[in-house]
Amino acid sequence: MKVTTRYASMPASLLAGMLICAAAQADEFLAMPGLWKTTYELEGVSAEPHEPKVVWHCVDEQADPWVSFAQLQDLPGMTCSRSSLQRNSTSLKWKTQCHGPGPDAGADVIEAAGAVVFDSPQHYTGWVKFSGRLMGYPVRSGSKLEGQRKAACTSPSD
Amino acid sequence: MIGSYIKDRMAAFTGSAALVCLSGLPLAHADPAASNKDAQFRPDAKQNIVLVQKGSDPHGTNPPYDSDDHSRYTRSPIKHVILIIGENRTFDHVFATYTPPKGQTVSNLLSKGIVNKDGTPGPKVALARQWQATDTGTYSNSPTKTQAYTVLPDINTDGAPTVPFAASAAQAQAVEPALPDGDYFELASGGTNLPPHSIDTRFPSNLPNAPVDMSRSISYNDYASSPVHRFFQMWQQLDCSAKAATRSNPSGCQSDLFPWVETTVGAGANGAPQPANFTDQTTNEGSTAMQFLNVAKGDAPYFTQLAQQYALSDNFHQSIQGGTGANHIMLGYGSLIYYADPVTGKPQTPPPGQIENPNPMPGTNNWYTQDGYGNPKLAAGGSYVNCADDSQPGVKPLKTYLRALPYKVFKDGDCASNAYYLVNNYNPGYLGDGTPAPLGPTQFTIPPTQQNNIGLLLTKHHVSWKYYGEGFNGGKEDGEAGTFCNICDPFLYSTQIMTNPTLRANNQDITDLYNDIQNDTLPAVSIVKPDALLDGHPASSKLNLFEGFTQKIVEMVQQNPNAWNDTAIMITFDEGGGYYDSGYVQAVDFFGDGTRIPLLVVSKYSRGGRVVHTYYDHVSFDKFVEANWSLHETISPLGRDNLPNPITTRSNPYVPLNQPAIGDLFDMFDFGEHGHW
Numbered sequence: 001m002k003v004t005t006r007y008a009s010m011p012a013s014l015l016a017g018m019l020i021c022a023a024a025q026a027d028e029f030l031a032m033p034g035l036w037k038t039t040y041e042l043e044g045v046s047a048e049p050h051e052p053k054v055v056w057h058c059v060d061e062q063a064d065p066w067v068s069f070a071q072l073q074d075l076p077g078m079t080c081s082r083s084s085l086q087r088n089s090t091s092l093k094w095k096t097q098c099h100g101p102g103p104d105a106g107a108d109v110i111e112a113a114g115a116v117v118f119d120s121p122q123h124y125t126g127w128v129k130f131s132g133r134l135m136g137y138p139v140r141s142g143s144k145l146e147g148q149r150k151a152a153c154t155s156p157s158d
Numbered sequence: 159m160i161g162s163y164i165k166d167r168m169a170a171f172t173g174s175a176a177l178v179c180l181s182g183l184p185l186a187h188a189d190p191a192a193s194n195k196d197a198q199f200r201p202d203a204k205q206n207i208v209l210v211q212k213g214s215d216p217h218g219t220n221p222p223y224d225s226d227d228h229s230r231y232t233r234s235p236i237k238h239v240i241l242i243i244g245e246n247r248t249f250d251h252v253f254a255t256y257t258p259p260k261g262q263t264v265s266n267l268l269s270k271g272i273v274n275k276d277g278t279p280g281p282k283v284a285l286a287r288q289w290q291a292t293d294t295g296t297y298s299n300s301p302t303k304t305q306a307y308t309v310l311p312d313i314n315t316d317g318a319p320t321v322p323f324a325a326s327a328a329q330a331q332a333v334e335p336a337l338p339d340g341d342y343f344e345l346a347s348g349g350t351n352l353p354p355h356s357i358d359t360r361f362p363s364n365l366p367n368a369p370v371d372m373s374r375s376i377s378y379n380d381y382a383s384s385p386v387h388r389f390f391q392m393w394q395q396l397d398c399s400a401k402a403a404t405r406s407n408p409s410g411c412q413s414d415l416f417p418w419v420e421t422t423v424g425a426g427a428n429g430a431p432q433p434a435n436f437t438d439q440t441t442n443e444g445s446t447a448m449q450f451l452n453v454a455k456g457d458a459p460y461f462t463q464l465a466q467q468y469a470l471s472d473n474f475h476q477s478i479q480g481g482t483g484a485n486h487i488m489l490g491y492g493s494l495i496y497y498a499d500p501v502t503g504k505p506q507t508p509p510p511g512q513i514e515n516p517n518p519m520p521g522t523n524n525w526y527t528q529d530g531y532g533n534p535k536l537a538a539g540g541s542y543v544n545c546a547d548d549s550q551p552g553v554k555p556l557k558t559y560l561r562a563l564p565y566k567v568f569k570d571g572d573c574a575s576n577a578y579y580l581v582n583n584y585n586p587g588y589l590g591d592g593t594p595a596p597l598g599p600t601q602f603t604i605p606p607t608q609q610n611n612i613g614l615l616l617t618k619h620h621v622s623w624k625y626y627g628e629g630f631n632g633g634k635e636d637g638e639a640g641t642f643c644n645i646c647d648p649f650l651y652s653t654q655i656m657t658n659p660t661l662r663a664n665n666q667d668i669t670d671l672y673n674d675i676q677n678d679t680l681p682a683v684s685i686v687k688p689d690a691l692l693d694g695h696p697a698s699s700k701l702n703l704f705e706g707f708t709q710k711i712v713e714m715v716q717q718n719p720n721a722w723n724d725t726a727i728m729i730t731f732d733e734g735g736g737y738y739d740s741g742y743v744q745a746v747d748f749f750g751d752g753t754r755i756p757l758l759v760v761s762k763y764s765r766g767g768r769v770v771h772t773y774y775d776h777v778s779f780d781k782f783v784e785a786n787w788s789l790h791e792t793i794s795p796l797g798r799d800n801l802p803n804p805i806t807t808r809s810n811p812y813v814p815l816n817q818p819a820i821g822d823l824f825d826m827f828d829f830g831e832h833g834h835w
Contacts, residue, residue, distance in 0.1 A: 032640035035589070035596075056596040057534065058585070061690075061698075062317070122636060151589040152635040152644035154483065154531070154602070155690070155698075 030089045031069070032121040033061045035153040040128075040143045058153035069116050069124070069147070070094050077101035078110065090118040098132075108134050122149035228620040229682035232786050234829055235763065237724040239786070240671075240684040241779055242711060243489075243646070244704040245482065245695035246384065246735025249472060249754035252701065254369065255454035256465060259767035265472045265741060265812065267369055267450065272740060275454045277371025286740060287367055288448070289397075289414050293422075293524040297390065297516040297552045299559055300399040301415070301524070310365040310445035311421050311438040313358045316383035317697045321349040333639050336628055336668050336692055338713075341706035345691065348379045348700060355442045358383065365445060369738060373452040384696040385416070385447035385736030386425045389543070389581035390516040390529065390552055392479035392752055394419045395447070395736065396743055400562035406810055408564050408817070409745040413753075416447035416738045422523055428530035429511065429538035432522045448738050451701065460705040461758065464712075464729070469764035469826045473812050474757035475743065476733035477776040477798070478750045483583035483645035485732045489685075489776040490648020492797025494749055495607040496577035497542055500587065500594070503608030503653070505577040509599035511538035513578065515551035527551070531583060532602030539602055541582040545573035545748045553748075560745060568818045571748035572796055580604050581749065586650035590633035590642075592662050606653040610794045612683075612780050613649050617661060621787045622681035625649055628668040628689040637667060641689035646732070648685075675714045675721055683783055686711065696735060712760055726761040726827070728779065744773060746798065746818040751775050759826040768828070771811035772821040773804045781822035 036057050042050045059068050066085070070092045078098035086093040093115040100108055109132045116126030129142035230237050254267040255275055267273040271282035288310065293301035323345055324330035330345035331337075337344075352358060361375045376382060396411040403410035424441025433440055451457035464470075477488040487495055497508040515528035528551075532539030548554045560567045573579070587595055587606030595603045616623045629635065629642030636642070644650055647665060655661040664681075668688075674680045687693070694704030708729055715721045734753035741754035757774065777798040784792060784799060792799040803821050804814035 032636060034635065034640050035585070056601060058532075058602070121640070149636065149640070150593070151591075151595070152629075152640065152642045154583045154585050154645045 029065045029087070030121055031059065031065065031118060031124070032149050033059050033063070033153065033155075034149045035059075035151040036147055037150050038145060038147040040145045042141075042143065060153075060155055065092060066094075069126075070114060075110065075112070078108070080112070092116050107136070108132075110134060110139060116145065116147070123147065226620045227622065228787065229622045231788060232682075233788055234786055234824075234827065235724055236726045236761065236786055236827070238680045238682060238684065238721065239726045239728060239783065240680070240686055240711065240715070241728045241730070242686045242688075242708055243486070244688065244701075244708075244729070244731045245693040245699065246387065246733060246737075247694060247701060247731050247755065248734035248737040248739035249474070249741060249756050250369070250739040251450050251734065251737040252458055252461065252756050253453060253465070253470070253472070254450040255452050256462065256470075257454070258470070258769045259466060262767060262769045264470075264769045265771070267740060268454070270740060273369055273371070273450075277374055277450075277452045277455065279366060279368040283366075283368045286369055286738065287414060288417050288445075290418050291415055291524075293394075294518050294522070296555070297518070297526075298555050299390075299393040300397050300402075301394065303397075303414075307367045307417065309363075310367060310370070310448060311417055312363055312444045313361045313365075313370070313446050313449070314383060314439055314442045314444040315350055315352050315354050315356050315358045316442040316446065317354055318350045318352075318358075318381045318383045319697070320352060320354065322346050322381070323691065334689075334691055335638075336688060336710060337703070337706040338710050341703070344379055344700065344702055344706065348377070348381050350381055357439065357444070365448075368448070369450050370445065370448045371452050372449045373455045373457055378451065378457045378702055379700065381700060382449065382696050383443065383446045384698075385443055386420055386423070386441075387481045387733055387736035388426060388529065389478070389480040389484070389541075389749075390514065390526065391419050391423060391425075392736065393556060394524075396479075396753070398559060398743070398745060400559055400564075403564055406813060407742060408813065409743055410563070411743045411745070413738065413740065413743075416736070417445040419524070420444065420447050420736070423526050423529075426526055426530035426540075428533035428536050429528045429540070430533075430536065432519060432525040436525075446696075447736050450737070458701055458705065460709050461701075461729075461756070464758045464760055465769075466767045467765065468761070469759045469766075469768045469770060471757035471759075471770045471772070471774060471826065472754070473741065473771050473773050474730060474755055474778070475773075475775040476731070476750065476752040476755050477746075478581065478733070479752045480581045480733070480749075481583050482643070482732045484581050484749075485776060486646045486648050487580070487651065488749070488798075489779060490611045490613070490651075491609055492612070492777050492780050492793040492799045493572060493609070494579040494581065495604065495609050495651060496574065496579045498605055498607055500597075500605040500653070505574065506605075507576075508542045508578050509537065511536065511599055512540060512542055512584075512602070513550075514540035514543050514581065517551050532600075534600040534602075537599045541580055541584055541602075542578035543581050544576065544578045545571055546575045546577065556748060560748065563745060565817050567745055568747040568798065568801060569796065572798075573748055574796065579749070583645050586644055586647065587653070588650050588656035590630055590635045590644070590650065590665065592633070592656050592659070604651065606656070607651050608653050611648055611652055611655070612783060612793055613652070613661065613664065614654055615789060615791065615793050616683060616783070616787070619787065619789050619791070621683065621783075621789070623683040624664045624666050624670070624674075624681045624685075626666050626668055626671040626684060626686045628687060628692070630665055630667040632667070633662075633665070638689040638691065641691050643687055643690060643693065646687045671711070672714060675711070675718060678718070678720050680721060680725065682787060694731070722762065726759060726764065728823070728826075729756070729758040729760070730776075731755040742773075742812050744814065744817050744819075746775070746801070746820070757826070759823070761827065763827040763829050766828070770825045772806070772825045773812065773814050773817075773819065774821045774823060777801075778820050778823050781820065782824065785822050785824065
């Protein structure tokens with residue numbers, strides 16, 4: 001995974017939260033319900049190499065694809081607005097802009113963008129990117145994502 | 159629910175694509191007039207085994223599973239049993255107005271006068287009267303009743319699909335292999351044309367306090383909503399109280415709180431607070447539980463035909479007061495499984511958010527504190543109960559009830575010390591390919607278990623078996639558009655099976671069953687599960703689809719003379735789905751039983767339309783297997799397969815005098831001259 005790295009001391013947990021949220025879960029549209037494994041790699045948080053991270057999530061039959069694959073909730077401590085959401089039957093693409101939480105909230109702005117594209121109902125690839133300033137530091141990070149359905153998953157209605 | 163995914167998927171991607179002879183136990187019916195065949199099979203079992211030596215099988219039906227294969231060493235002429243399990247229908251929901259052949263009697267809504275044949279309330283409709291109640295502070299399995307409903311809450315669409323899952327029969331057939339050719343239109347029709355989670359205006363408002371005849375409002379081919387069917391909710395629905403116990407109803411279960419439970423708590427909220435402006439529609443159910451199909455008006459035609467021609471039980475029960483997963487586990491293990499250390503198999507304490515707490519939240523009437531199928535964001539969804547500890551939420555009320563009964567329940571509730579039992583649905587410990595499933599507070603997956611099960615017992619005794627789960631697809635669990643039911647396969651929970659490639663391979667798909675029927679390679683014991691499209695579950699499926707699934711298998715067996723000669727097909731359900739039922743329920747232990755569910759047995763030895771009244775539950779199937787294949791061993795000392803067969807009187811064949819007791823299903827057969835082995 002090749003990711004651009006250039007910023008300073010942004011808290012690792014904050015960035016991890018961003019990426020985990022973005023990697024997130026799955027859905028109904030043309031993705032198969034079941035147990036999904038999403039792999040992503042955090043880079044750019046520090047000079048240390050990062051192991052690929054894995055998130056397992058259960059996708060119900062009627063899940064919202066935005067919630068399942070492109071969770072768009074606010075980044076930790078920040079207030080976000082959705083500037084662009086595009087989808088078709090096999091892909092999602094989004095942009096958000098987040099403000100705060102530093103003492104000068106107006107100066108702390110992070111643009112987030114991402115996309116996932118399904119090449120089958122059981123597999124997708126995608127990316128997420130973050131850029132801007134946080135607590136006076138420049139922030140730029142991103143990751144490639146890969147999601148694979150691994151098994152069935154229980155449904156709340158059973 | 160399969161939801162719009164299936165429709166979309168179909169559109170875009172599919173084009174390409176005796177006897178139990180449990181030694182030492184009290185046995186059989188006291189009533190000599192009863193039709194229990196146990197006695198013919200019980201004594202002197204070794205001499206009575208029907209043997210076909212390997213290599214001498216005239217039909218070549220003895221597959222080479224094992225060099226010491228005992229699959230054909232049986233006490234009856236039945237060499238193969240196929241158990242087909244549908245989803246979520248009580249006996250009265252399906253057979254409410256069934257009239258058996260002359261000479262037979264049945265216990266249902268019609269025979270009790272609760273409804274008339276046309277589905278209207280009958281002269282004794284008060285027997286099914288439903289009540290409102292109050293439960294605040296501490297969970298009660300028999301809350302204080304306040305007043306009977308004047309009219310029932312409106313029925314809600316819940317998750318019933320607005321449009322059907324396929325755009326055409328051809329599109330459905332491209333994905334789904336398990337229906338007769340003429341049935342595929344059913345997957346392309348029957349949508350509600352109503353939004354989900356809204357009042358179902360197909361049904362009238364101001365419904366009288368009585369069971370609701372679905373045929374008066376919708377067609378048999380229409381989708382409808384699904385009632386709650388979770389552990390603590392189901393105990394409340396039945397409203398069991400020792401104070402209400404009578405000679406004919408010694409468990410004191412009154413079955414009179416079905417809509418109240420639906421509308422006050424529904425299927426649980428994973429620890430979330432009760433929503434503001436809460437009404438009797440907030441849980442999206444209303445009085446769905448009171449619905450019944452009307453066979454007298456043509457509903458369930460295939461199952462009615464089987465009942466008329468073969469054998470029907472009107473006293474077979476779901477074994478657990480809960481949903482799909484727990485009931486399939488009970489079938490496979492004879493008891494429930496508990497949260498365990500995956501390495502040692504010893505009981506462990508699950509994450510806090512996964513422990514049930516049915517005590518109502520402060521200020522609410524029956525809104526459970528922690529209960530649900532699991533919400534990763536909240537790391538919550540209570541489904542485990544440590545029932546050996548009376549201080550645990552919800553335990554003491556149930557144990558107090560059980561201890562007050564006029565009989566002793568099984569092993570004081572059958573709760574092992576420090577064991578947190580899974581009483582609802584969580585994912586099994588293994589993926590289909592044998593990979594251990596991810597665990598943790600947000601996964602809602604029970605760790606692998608090392609408890610014994612019927613598959614291991616059969617393997618130990620060299621009797622062949624398979625589990626055919628539609629959509630399994632070699633362990634990828636992605637067949638039929640991803641509708642395989644993982645929680646239904648009892649063996650996906652088992653370390654011994656899933657880490658052994660040979661045993662793991664006993665998990666197969668529906669096309670493997672078809673091949674085994676047609677090629678005379680059926681194992682001795684088969685368990686068959688449809689996918690979620692065809693399992694008959696309300697909302698995500700329909701009963702006619704499960705009828706079609708069953709019909710295809712039955713006819714395939716009947717078309718092969720070798721198979722038909724020595725195969726019994728048993729058709730039942732995982733549970734009643736939360737629908738009302740008027741039948742007697744035996745409190746066996748802490749976990750159940752629950753409501754009656756249908757059981758049909760189709761074989762050469764089950765003809766004539768007999769209605770069998772012997773008390774059974776899912777574990778009766780295990781008892782049948784243990785008896786027919788002379789295993790002389792139960793699954794475990796904790797299993798309900800250790801229970802005796804019922805002893806009954808002529809005046810009340812439904813209630814065992816020696817309860818807790820469950821039969822071994824031999825009453826479902828009449829082996830006639832073949833019975834003296």
